[in-house]
Amino acid sequence: MVVTILVFTLLAWGLADWNLPTALLLAAGLAPTDPVLAGDVQVGDPNEGQEDVVRFALTAEAGLNDGMAFPFVYLAIAVAQPTFSLSASLTHWFLYDLLYRVGVGVLVGWLSGRLLSYLIFELPQRISIKTTAYGFVALAVTLISFGLTELAHGYGFLAVFVAAITVRNHERTHEYHTYMHAFSDQIERLLIALLLLLFGGAIASGLLESLTWPDVVLAVLLVFVIRPLGGWLTLAGTGVRGLKRWVIASFGIRGIGSLFYIAFALHETSFMSPQRIWALTGLTILISVFIHGVLSTPVMNRLDRRFRRRV
Template structure:
């Protein structure tokens, strides 16, 4: 599988397949054959699922932050702010409504589904993200999807905590709601931003300004892994959102010396580790599918899942971009290419491990089907659509 991760992208360039589709297919084949007795069902391995997906997300967030060439700003990141402030809340509410009325879920489980389906996944979205640092592959669509994925994996967390609170019967408690607003929303976000900036600034100074012999000349890309774990652990100790801190730290490190070659080395290391984790998770996901993850899925569940993927996110995305200056084609792709994946698995596992939601069979089935459909639909269409958009831009400019 490691060899496949190294060589497959080259062989798949001319085929309507992605490495993600291939890994899921291999997982399905191997675990269906009976060669392995192990059953990688997330419903059985709930804690392991939470921790493994948590690791994959934070590694991916470091890579996302390092490869953004554009400096952070209110206007330059306007697409990002629109997607976060409008598209994400609309998606959460719409999915929660579908969960209650369409799937018959209790309100807490519907809220957890909405929160889990809101983030654009930073792990599986490599094909629609910007290229490595200074590569120039940063059009508005790729930038918007990369920066959105970097931030909304953290900003969906307060809604996951709200769903957990609902499952514990805390929505009727004024004290519990006050705690949610002040701590889960206010403090945790501020701690994530603050600690992330401090860690990023410390690493930036050490790497590029600390001495005449910059540490960037003495170290290697593993420093990116160190920055990831230190930012995450320090923020968790401060009871903040570690996901947010890792992305902020990465963006801060990049801002210290934007054109330094060492950014590419750190990004490449993060990218390699991320691809290995993706391989492992997708093979295990294929194994879970082979062992009955979707057994409890009904036709209604499948229809709601497709509506989440093909109606809710695109409509919410387009509404968030009303009045933006981008051509409609770019807005449409920004809205459509909201890939769901590893982050959604993490939030479902986290919510179920910390709340009391009852039987989760159908919830896992719906989430698993959404992720499978996203891997296939977005995997097959993303590259051709982005290439067609690039040709349209060239023709328009010429």
């Protein structure tokens, strides 16, 4: 993600006539990945014992991205301020927006995960909790984790991700994980269907009308060149090779998170050509949803066949 942000910022600033704050915002908003929009690249049901490195890497990356993209969004907001001072603003960004907010997100996420683990694995031994309520208990504590972290000015997305990992590492074979996966999968599909419907309506209403040809080139480069090559290079030394390495590098799916980051930044301060920002963001998501959505099933099926033959 960091490599993608750096390269995309330089290209948008130098080749597409975006000013530096807006180029950085676009990079920070479009760099995070979102495999929710291509279900076949997500991890499977818990306790199956057949998880592969590709699905795990893409899902884990997306979870981390949701929290770690925010410091760069805040950096773009800081650079866009009329009173921007290089030394003072960068110091504040590094100490507060990066170190403090990330630290609070990790700490509150861990504490929330511990609390959630108690509610799920310890409390039912003392009082009666139906298994059908597991999903709602987890959803409630997830929202509390997000809310408390945001109240402490941390990154709520990162806190929820850390909380989920903490719960998963406690009683790994418990039936709760199966119930929770089924519950969250249903909620996820329902909300994504609604958001994609609204996204399609926005496109039909003229979302892409402000596009320029340099913006089209940027969107194509991000999906087909910057992310795949950056991902392939940063996987060096991980032991992942061949087709698996290229699949992890290439499936940098852009999704709903990008819309949130852009909307948040535009609400905080003024950036160059907001309509053009939305147009480039919408085009990038549209290309990614179409290409990765079409390719996810055949690519993952091919990987599964190779894995089974090797086993």
